[in-house]
Amino acid sequence: MTRQCPTPKRDGDECRGNVPEGKYHCYFHDPANTGKRRKAASKGGKGKLSRVSKDLHVLLETLTEQVMSGDVEPYPASVAGSLIGVRLRLLEYERKLKETDEVIGRLDALEEAASKGRGPRPLARSAPW
């Protein structure tokens, strides 16, 4: 009942992707979806994402497509997924480190300003009553 997707995988083997009813290619090889998929990939590109985040988006999407179409075996893909997870934790660690550095820097500046008698010192002002 299931039709064979006519587009070969990158290694030349036949594609094992499911061909939807009334379609000729599987989802990942359907030319009609190319624009859609590209749009989905670049959706994360807008806003404040770092280059690394964008790269990871693309990598994850590519990996997902390759697993779904049979280009990549599930096991190597699963290992790649774990490594991506490690990288995400590293990114999170770097972000926290940067944030802490920023806070310490601002605190230092405040303390320096306070020690020179400048800066806001609301407690030292005379009471309004």
Ligand SMILES: [Zn+2]
């Ligand atoms: Zn296919």
